[in-house]
Amino acid sequence: MNKQLSWNNLIEKQQELQFSGSIHLRKKGKTILSDSYGYANHSEKIENQTNTRFSIASGSKIFTAIAICKLVEEEKITFDTKIVDCLNIKFPYFDENITIHHLLTHTSGVPDYFDEEEMDDFEMLWERLPMYRVRSAKDFLPLFQYEKMQAEAGGSFKYNNTGYIILGLIVESISGMDFASYIEKNIFQPAGMSESGYFSMDELPGNAAIGYIEKPDGTWKSNVFSLPAKGGPDGGAYVTAPDIGMFWDALMNNRLLSEKMAQSLLTPREKVADDIFYGYGGYMELNEQGVVKYIQMGYDPGVNYRSVFYPDLDLIIVVCSNKSESAYEMLIEIESLIVNK
Numbered sequence: 001m002n003k004q005l006s007w008n009n010l011i012e013k014q015q016e017l018q019f020s021g022s023i024h025l026r027k028k029g030k031t032i033l034s035d036s037y038g039y040a041n042h043s044e045k046i047e048n049q050t051n052t053r054f055s056i057a058s059g060s061k062i063f064t065a066i067a068i069c070k071l072v073e074e075e076k077i078t079f080d081t082k083i084v085d086c087l088n089i090k091f092p093y094f095d096e097n098i099t100i101h102h103l104l105t106h107t108s109g110v111p112d113y114f115d116e117e118e119m120d121d122f123e124m125l126w127e128r129l130p131m132y133r134v135r136s137a138k139d140f141l142p143l144f145q146y147e148k149m150q151a152e153a154g155g156s157f158k159y160n161n162t163g164y165i166i167l168g169l170i171v172e173s174i175s176g177m178d179f180a181s182y183i184e185k186n187i188f189q190p191a192g193m194s195e196s197g198y199f200s201m202d203e204l205p206g207n208a209a210i211g212y213i214e215k216p217d218g219t220w221k222s223n224v225f226s227l228p229a230k231g232g233p234d235g236g237a238y239v240t241a242p243d244i245g246m247f248w249d250a251l252m253n254n255r256l257l258s259e260k261m262a263q264s265l266l267t268p269r270e271k272v273a274d275d276i277f278y279g280y281g282g283y284m285e286l287n288e289q290g291v292v293k294y295i296q297m298g299y300d301p302g303v304n305y306r307s308v309f310y311p312d313l314d315l316i317i318v319v320c321s322n323k324s325e326s327a328y329e330m331l332i333e334i335e336s337l338i339v340n341k
Contacts, residue, residue, distance in 0.1 A: 013333040021321030024241035040209040053238040054320035056305040057298030060237035095153040103163040109151035113143035134228035137168040157270040161234040168233020191250035193243040209322035211302025223302030
């Protein structure tokens with residue numbers, strides 16, 4: 001297929017979806033495409049740029065996992081360390097045998113503060129706890145600390161946000177640092193992610209996209225009252241699409257973890273679907289030969305994110321959006337043009 005025709009197809013897909021955000025493609029350490037669409041700020045008509053910062057919701061869980069792996073590497077904890085042995089916080093109804101491994105693999109059985117099978121509206125959470133009070137990992141405790149287990153520890157995979165809040169509390173307890181500061185010092189800086197960080201929504205830096213939610217009448221509102229005031233261990237970091245490209249390069253070239261520990265992070269551990277598994281570092285698609293691609297995703301009101309890394313192709317695709325939908329569809333279109341052609 002003619003290359004220009006291929007990219008014309010991508011533009012047509014963006015227009016069809018009214019996709020708002022940035023895309024970044026990187027192969028063998030070199031950028032092959034960075035582009036942006038739509039508005040970072042609708043009311044001011046400020047357009048998204050390749051260096052626009054986007055929230056990536058749960059896409060930032062991998063940073064929490066890497067932080068834990070670094071502490072394991074430093075022999076300060078192990079994957080078999082129990083919550084009760086590294087946190088001085090009471091969870092009266094939690095199984096005392098829950099380990100860091102259980103938390104990383106979503107098999108801990110702890111009560112999920114946002115259980116998508118029970119709630120379909122993230123904004124419902126803030127009826128109990130005002131979102132403007134949630135700016136650190138400990139601020140989430142009232143949402144789950146005194147709740148009962150939802151499943152047995154060590155059971156089957158069930159996606160769980162609470163587990164990653166607890167992992168963030170462990171990072172803080174063991175390292176003696178604020179969670180966001182730990183991630184910025186030990187992951188963002190070594191990876192060269194100079195534009196990325198955990199920012200309060202009422203104190204966003206320059207070049208940060210506002211998230212937008214479509215209303216029933218087709219108009220838009222911002223997500224400022226829909227999410228915690230500041231992201232944390234289970235999601236909510238702000239990144240640029242090129243920064244995620246550099247993140248994958250740093251991770252895969254052992255600049256964040258040793259080769260052995262990076263392999264531990266990326267090993268498939270829990271089966272999610274026929275060809276989809278979950279490791280310490282997120283989802284991955286497998287075939288008979290091994291890992292086809294590593295998959296990162298994030299969904300929040302006004303936030304949509306997808307990123308994949310194809311190890312055999314040394315190919316990174318990043319799609320960040322400041323709307324609730326369309327990142328996945330853009331990713332599929334890109335893959336059809338450069339992977340599945």
